[in-house]
Amino acid sequence: MEKTIVDFVKVLRTAEVKVSPAETLDVMAGIEFVGYEDRALFKNTLSMLLAKNPEEKETFETCFEKFFTFDDVMQAPGSGGNPDDTQDSDAFEDENSGNNPQGQPGGKGSGQGSGNASEAADEAHDDEETPQPTSALGQLLLQGSRSDLMVAMAEAGRAVEVNQIVVFTQKGLYTRKIMDQMGLKGLQEEITERQEAGDRGQQRLAGKLKRARDQLRDQVRDYVEKQFFLHADEHGKQLREELLKKVKLSNLEKRNHKDVQEIVFKMAKKLVSIHSKRRKTHKRGQLDIRKTLRHNMQYDGVFFDLKWKSIKVDRPKVMCICDVSGSVSNYSRFLLMFLYSLAEIIPKVRSFAFSSDLGEVTRLFQNSNLEDAMAKTMRDYGNGSTDYGQMLEDFKRNCMDDVDNKTTIIILGDARNNHGDPKAEILREMYEKSKRVIWLNPEPRSNWLVGDAEMKKYGPNCHQTEVCNSLTHLERVVSNLLKYAA
């Protein structure tokens, strides 16, 4: 059973539930008290010890149901349809009950001679002596209970390490492996042997075994498929996510947008949880007289405990200016997505879009969902050749007054100005007025000075210039934004 729990923990981990070894041990200890008999209790216990926030609880729920449930195996497996068996479909209990099911059908098999009505009629033909199967798997199929079979299947699966399955096409391979492990060879031999024997009873048994074998194959395939979904599917998803994080945003195709959006939300959530606590930095060396006096009154005014001044780190006030002309629009899209997913910790985001004329789109993004807002922005501002000079002029006219020493200005664009007037002096003004100006350029640094790019003039007027062309870059930029917001 320990193995089962460990396997289950593995499944949880692939599904992004963080489980530490200590928690696995806790589960073992917990199970000693609650046992396996009561499924609901078992589940509650595991849920409490393993999944530690509402999202994880949800994931846990689906994983648990997938992992610890098996379909009704062998609805009518030959003659061994013990009516009692239909009731206990709980896998974990079953796994427990049969210790060594492979070799010996034992007590259970003996009491099941007469199964359902049709079988009974069938057997009436030659009731003197029905030949019994001799191979281990044959015995299990015809006489063992459903749960015994299930256990055998699970154990075989474990032996061939079905949880290592990675891609869809491996399903056939693992089905075969599990069948072999369960003793398919012995069964095959027996079937051929009995078919050749010529005796009617023998042949009938052979037919029965054949049918049971085919049924079993279907079930094993089913089992492998489930294992695939449990172990490999999530893994594949993670791989894809890693890939998408690194790919250049402009190369993303439309069909990937949804996935990327999900990743952005996930990253944003991580950032929120890291930065949700407002940090304080201590201004060392400055005594806070008021606090010290108040605090030391209890000691008769003797200054035991000195209090120092500290300042709270303010949430950044962000102004984000995005180039939305063709080549850069995808980057702008994801930057805005990122910023608005962080509304919880950066409440004051103002966003502007331009290709030549600058326009504020803050409202648009606040009031409608991202897709619509983006589409509208593109429609309204996306056309025309880029003119950074015009953009800076517009900014100066409309918004310069709102810039104060707490504002961070992020400009996203390739600085390709079509040989127009760059008007870097306005950027200089912004640089002096704001707390920080960050320029994000999707092109690699080596291209910054090539052709009509104006980074040479803009660069010195920014506090920070960054190459930014993938989600990883974006995450880093936003994270820094929060960290050094002091």
Add this chain to the structure above:
Amino acid sequence: MPDALLARAAQQLPVASLYLFKRGSPLTLDRDEHLATIEAIHTGLAGLNYISNEQIATAVFLAYHLDKPVLIEGPPGVGKTELAKSVANMLGISCIRLQCYEGLDESKAIYEWKYGKQLLYTQVLKETLSEILDGAKGLSESVSKLHEFGDVFFSEEFLEPRPLMKALKEEAGCVLLIDEVDKSDHEFESLLLEMLSDYQLSIPEIGTIKANPDRKPLVFLTSNNTREISDALKRRCLHLYIPFPDADLESRIVQARVPEVPEELRRQLVTFIQALREMDLKKVPAISETIDWAKALILLHTESLDAELVKQTLNVILKFQEDIESVTGEVQMLTNKALKGS
């Protein structure tokens, strides 16, 4: 045997539980028996008018048997704090509460030296001091003479125990409730770790204080999820999430808490509240509001809900003017639904 137990229990019980005790609640059972099975916990809590679901009872059961603290999360007003208090009541032990807030530190949570007392004593003992030092020549001699007396001023007599330490020193065990742990600072969380995993605290001047190994305190932490609790803390706890109850459970809770409410009205108001929770509100009503509302309706001698009355008492269940305004328009429809549903 039971008499001895009774006497012991009676000594330790606060007044409120003594009252319950007289009413014949099952306090005669020992602590272990109360927590022996999940059913026992169910009935025990129900006896104190706390209606638990399967998860809650399992959490209490596991907390006791695994010696692990329980971290309770969930929306406000679903009975997180109440659970801890009820468990304390059920077991007849005291409930020590530590309310967390920003800036809570070890001097408020664990212990503090009684500076005033230390000062006073040094003043008073000044003269004795010279007697002790009598005849000592030179600085080193007098210092070594003083050393003979040990750290008198840093002994337990000068220690002011705060909730965490109190909980450890409670010989008969207790329930320790660390309320709204998400309101405290990150540093405080780390401070709790030693206490939560080993039930001990280290005080540099004195040493380590350990809980009675047979009667470790039952620890409950509550959180409203205003921020993510650190993984280190979560790892040490059982995690219990209490959601809003379904209609059936809520009806039972109201019945237990406000037994005067007639069945008809109870069903109506539970249906009404459940419908409210579906709506898009700034703050949806919790169980505590349902109970308050039931009490209010009883005071107004209500037999059955009607739209006018609901409008007038809406401020009991909704705490934002915006919400009240947005719901007022729907009251007629919701009331009709509640009346029909029952």
